[in-house]
Amino acid sequence: MKNSINIFEREEEILLQTYKRIPIKISHGEGVYLYSKDGKKYLDFFSGLAVNALGYGNKKVIQAIEVQINKFIHLSNYYINTPQVELAEKLVKYSGLSKVFFANSGTEAVEASLKLIRKYFGPEKNIITFSNAFHGRTYGSLSLSGKEKYKKYFSPLLPNIIQLGFNDLEKLEKNVTENTAAIYLEFIQGEGGIKVASNMFVEKINELRNKFDFALVADEVQSGIGRTGKPFAYQHYNIEPDLVIVAKAIGGGLPLGALITNKRYDNVFQQGDHGSTFGGNPVACAAGLEVVNEVFENELVKNVADLGNYFKSELNLLHKKYFDKIVDVRGLGFMIGVELPKPCVSLVDKFREKGILVNCTNENVLRILPPLISTKENIDYFINIFSEILSEDK
Numbered sequence: 001m002k003n004s005i006n007i008f009e010r011e012e013e014i015l016l017q018t019y020k021r022i023p024i025k026i027s028h029g030e031g032v033y034l035y036s037k038d039g040k041k042y043l044d045f046f047s048g049l050a051v052n053a054l055g056y057g058n059k060k061v062i063q064a065i066e067v068q069i070n071k072f073i074h075l076s077n078y079y080i081n082t083p084q085v086e087l088a089e090k091l092v093k094y095s096g097l098s099k100v101f102f103a104n105s106g107t108e109a110v111e112a113s114l115k116l117i118r119k120y121f122g123p124e125k126n127i128i129t130f131s132n133a134f135h136g137r138t139y140g141s142l143s144l145s146g147k148e149k150y151k152k153y154f155s156p157l158l159p160n161i162i163q164l165g166f167n168d169l170e171k172l173e174k175n176v177t178e179n180t181a182a183i184y185l186e187f188i189q190g191e192g193g194i195k196v197a198s199n200m201f202v203e204k205i206n207e208l209r210n211k212f213d214f215a216l217v218a219d220e221v222q223s224g225i226g227r228t229g230k231p232f233a234y235q236h237y238n239i240e241p242d243l244v245i246v247a248k249a250i251g252g253g254l255p256l257g258a259l260i261t262n263k264r265y266d267n268v269f270q271q272g273d274h275g276s277t278f279g280g281n282p283v284a285c286a287a288g289l290e291v292v293n294e295v296f297e298n299e300l301v302k303n304v305a306d307l308g309n310y311f312k313s314e315l316n317l318l319h320k321k322y323f324d325k326i327v328d329v330r331g332l333g334f335m336i337g338v339e340l341p342k343p344c345v346s347l348v349d350k351f352r353e354k355g356i357l358v359n360c361t362n363e364n365v366l367r368i369l370p371p372l373i374s375t376k377e378n379i380d381y382f383i384n385i386f387s388e389i390l391s392e393d394k
């Protein structure tokens with residue numbers, strides 16, 4: 001009886017309705033494509049919101065998972081597991097920082113960082129975050145959020161958090177003091193509409209950090225692991241954060257997040273101060289090692305830098321041609337936003353009808369997050385379809 005009703009109706013009946021589901025029944029994925037049960041093929045320029053860096057069905061990731069599950073799927077953090085140590089070594093190598101704590105998600109890695117900051121700086125000092133910032137949905141990370149719509153039903157949130165305008169140098173200068181414990185920054189805001197921190201803004205943060213000695217926390221959950229054409233987005237600037245938070249792509253599709261600290265903060269946590277049953281799961285770390293090898297060591301990050309520039313220049317040509325239908329093109333590497341003069345939900349529907357999956361964020365920003373393995377042909381296909389949609393839009 002149950003099976004005779006549609007899966008969408010069953011989902012609505014049985015799951016809390018926190019997600020707006022896309023109306024396709026996915027059967028499987030392969031490379032940069034997702035396939036639906038009715039046989040349609042979709043170019044996935046959404047890639048699980050920046051999780052599926054190597055696309056679907058990557059053989060090396062699958063093999064690493066298979067090898068690991070035959071040893072053990074889970075091992076308590078009372079024991080050392082080798083993939084965890086090896087992945088931490090790579091994260092330290094490519095970030096230039098010192099040590100790692102593994103969690104299961106972005107929001108959990110943010111929570112870990114908040115506890116570390118509070119322990120080091122004490123309960124009174126302020127934490128600064130920015131308008132439109134997104135750091136996750138648990139209470140601590142939600143307290144950092146610059147998006148009122150996510151916070152409005154959930155007070156009381158954490159105290160001593162100050163929100164300033166993103167890229168607003170004046171406000172920064174006025175509000176950062178000796179009472180500042182930390183600044184949380186997405187060098188490129190993802191959820192907030194692919195907004196890129198200006199060089200001047202980052203320089204000012206650095207200058208103020210030298211003066212007031214707070215911690216700079218880079219949230220690289222979306223922008224990290226090669227997505228912007230460098231291992232981490234902050235590497236496009238002349239600055240080194242004190243703490244770096246990663247998740248999404250780092251687990252090869254399995255739940256994994258990490259907090260990376262520099263030398264100064266690497267012994268703030270003592271045994272028992274923080275922990276997680278599943279954090280740093282060996283299968284997720286084994287999968288993550290393959291991602292890091294492909295992205296950092298097999299030059300995929302270079303592909304992203306080159307093709308990201310090409311993609312943006314093609315989008316800018318469309319911007320020139322359709323100056324009344326596109327407000328702005330921005331981003332770095334394969335983290336690109338196209339701002340439209342109106343909400344972009346219907347545009348996303350049109351893309352889907354034409355076989356492309358893409359996301360809309362902050363109401364009117366088309367968020368393009370292709371898998372890092374995407375080719376020039378994939379990009380050209382996207383551009384042709386976008387051009388077609390724009391020409392049809394009267």
Ligand SMILES: Cc1ncc(COP(=O)(O)O)c(C=O)c1O
Binds near residue numbers: 049106135136219220
């Ligand atoms: C910049 C940023 N930080 C934190 C998070 C939260 O990560 P998660 O959904 O894994 O908890 C996200 C998720 O989109 C994000 O984009």
